[in-house]
Amino acid sequence: MPRTTPPDPAAPRLAALAALLADETRASFCLALLDGRAWTAGELARGAGVAASTASEHLGKLVTGGLLAEERQGRHRYVRLADARTAQLIEELAAHTHPGTRTPPRTLREASLQHALARGRTCYDHLAGRLGIRVTDAMTGRGLLRQDTGFALTDDGMEWFGALGVPLDTASRRPLARGCLDWTERRPHLAGTAGAALCRHVLDAGWCERVGTGRAVRATPTGLRALREHLGIEPAALDAD
Template identity: 70%
Template sequence: MLAGMTSTDPRNPRAAQLARFAGLVADETRAACLLALLDGRAWTASELARHAGVAASTLSEHLGKLVAGGLLAEERQGRHRYVRLADARVAQLVEELSAQVAPEAVARPRSLRESSAGSAMARGRTCYDHLAGRLGIVVTDAMTTRLLLSQDAGFALTDAGLAWFDAVGIGLDRKSRRPLVRACLDWTERRPHLAGVAGAALCRHALEVGWCVRIGSERAVKVTPSGERALGSLLGIEAATLR
């Protein structure tokens, strides 16, 4: 008999948990919902049904499974049912699973509209609550080059990096249970971008002050002229790399 197993407990409970998680995401409709919710916002069931291209009754059954499985959080306001990803940990799992999909396995766009939307997502998007795509990588690289962020043994803000956030006026919640900084593997760039408390605070600030704006109905964002000036001044990023 294998070590750690007894005749009364033959199975590894972690294996059972992993199997349940895999079963939850191994459905195209549920996967589509999880990817849509990476924008960090709450969606109604009807919005997700239209996005996934299924009937509302079908979507409701899938949402029930995702909520019961702890991947989604649910709240109701009047007649509306809203769902969002349960937490940043779930978002990290979904994004990193997406990054493991081989490029040749990703469906080619079927129309000019799909191609344009895909290009916009690759240029810049939100990954739950932080910046991703080429924009996220450019910002992460600039912070590393200016010694604000260290990537020597995982991601870590340097003393200069902490001072930079203070100087820019971006508050960091250092009492949060989330890591202050974390590397998140980007599914289009195949390189890590900045996540964690600092990544979320930077993204929130960029949207609030108008450095970036959301475009379209997906997670895509673009840098505004004022954002180009700010990122150029603060991080030495050339405007051409942000377009």
């Protein structure tokens, strides 16, 4: 009899992971949590338009499957993405969805939200959307970041972070700089330790502010001046489609 190849032991785990995300409600929860914050089951339920009991059931599956982590404070149950690797997986899977298959916005509110997310957002703990791409391009153009052999900060880039007063954890096991495929721009933006540190800085320094309760962000007047001064990014570049 012909010899058969034994099944790959990773196949059941891959199938289980795919099944976790093969539900629109669970997928919407994971996308919402890309803002890097912890949310309650009730908040996620309202955002997805499902009952609290339904949300609790789906969140239980995501926690058990390792995509979400659970924290409890008093009577409240909070969930967040398990780690940066999970966030990268969700963002990159979203980037592989064909734009022609996306459901068009049904309301003005949905259209406004889609526009805001495309203009600028957080991807777990770094900047994404047009804002993230413009920052990445400007850093590359100024010799602060290299993309020719993968993402890497240059010596000038390290000095630039130091001049901004933004500390970088070079001892972290997480890559200092890596590319993350942007699902709206279809190009990689800066992630890794440097991307996370820069995102924290722009929010803490008031260069950017959150739009509503989601993960959309926009540059403030202070931020527009700072982005022009430090990276040469003109305000019009953030508005251009």
